[in-house]
Amino acid sequence: MRAQSISTARLSESELDHIRGLIEQRSAIFLDSSRERFFSTRVREYLEEKGLPGGAELLNRIRASSVEYEAFLETLLTQETSFFRYPAVFEALESRILPEVQERKFWQSPRTLRIWSAGCSTGEEPYSIAITLCDALKFAEAWEIEILATDISRRALRHAERGAYAKRSLETLPTARLDNYFTPAKHGYQVRPRIRRMISFVQMNLVESVYVGKIDCIFCMNVLMYFSEQRRLSILRRFYDALEPGGYFLLGHSETLSHSPVQFEPVLIGGYRLYRKPGAKPAETRRAAALVEGAQ
Ligand SMILES: C[S@@+](CC[C@H](N)C(=O)[O-])C[C@H]1O[C@@H](n2cnc3c(N)ncnc32)[C@H](O)[C@@H]1O
Structure with a gap:
């Protein structure tokens, strides 16, 4: 379970849009409006965890390095599963x-x-x-x-x-x-x-x-x-x-x-x-x- 914290990071709608666009373009994962809240919460948590001041810095980081991109992508994936699920x-x-x-x-x-x-x-x-x-x-x-x-x-x-x-x-x-x-x-x-x-x-x-x-x-x-x-x-x-x-x-x-x-x-x-x-x-x-x- 993720710790709840109040994020102080700067994150604008336009930065969120750019991040969403990058994810869709590189990994084809489509973060539609039904997952809006999930998406912005995960981005804020990631900024906190990495000590980044805002969305612009995150964008620079994930654009510059595929290792950083993959690490960030992992936080957006839902991996719920179980043995003999159905x-x-x-x-x-x-x-x-x-x-x-x-x-x-x-x-x-x-x-x-x-x-x-x-x-x-x-x-x-x-x-x-x-x-x-x-x-x-x-x-x-x-x-x-x-x-x-x-x-x-x-x-x-x-x-x-x-x-x-x-x-x-x-x-x-x-x-x-x-x-x-x-x-x-x-x-x-x-x-x-x-x-x-x-x-x-x-x-x-x-x-x-x-x-x-x-x-x-x-x-x-x-x-x-x-x-x-x-x-x-x-x-x-x-x-x-x-x-x-x-x-x-x-x-x-x-x-x-x-x-x-x-x-x-x-x-x-x-x-x-x-x-x-x-x-x-x-x-x-x-x-x-x-x-x-x-x-x-
Ligand atoms: C909710 S889990 C489903 C696991 C299992 N199939 C089940 O039903 O129990 C969704 C999985 O899809 C993977 N996934 C998401 N986007 C993917 C993509 N573009 N290519 C391959 N796997 C992807 C995620 O990493 C995650 O492990």
Whole structure:
């Protein structure tokens, strides 16, 4: 929790506008009017913390150095997350998405499974995915599994890579999962190395078009709200292109794609809406094609 203090720093509306513009231009994070109060409070706190006299000095500093810019940006990022944040999503992963991938890729060699946690924050989301895969996949060793976990925040990624969490953040996990996938550590628990090895943590700004290869399932929960409509659309198009036909796109509970021109098919499971990229051939056709190819 941040300490409340009365700021004596000079900060004009125009300086706030310039800072907002710089953040949008460099990181594409859109601080709209609904986040006005949050934004000006964070800027004031940062000025206090760094002992800066006002907004002009902050602007000079973050324009001159990318290290200073990143340190300041970290204070504007919301990193709220938790293990198995929306249980229905992980149930859908287990009961719908994984069985479909298993069927679709049964004949493939190597049998790859790639999941992207875009905006993974401090790692609870990709670790929840990894645990679900370990519990749900039959013959997990027959698969080449990669969970790509990306975030703009280096600080969050450092935490994620350590995989160390306080006891209270794991309170809701059943004892069997805690015993199987974590070891007791100072002040809490640490994710076991075999789970950490399933995940590649990479610093990435979602608005930059970085090639990620083909993905079976994308988690992008509670992230798209930080972008303007236009940026959101172009990120959605990239997600769509990166997905395998039949791949799934997953949003947070209160998010929806209802006004998006991207052609996902909504699929409702357990009250949770998943988005599926159309186009995978029915299993029977694929099996027949594989048999014919095998006979040639
Ligand atoms: C509220 S957290 C969501 C974490 C997790 N997906 C969940 O739902 O529990 C939003 C995350 O998005 C990241 N983020 C914000 N803007 C980003 C950008 N332009 N590129 C990549 N990540 C970004 C933040 O650093 C933060 O970790």
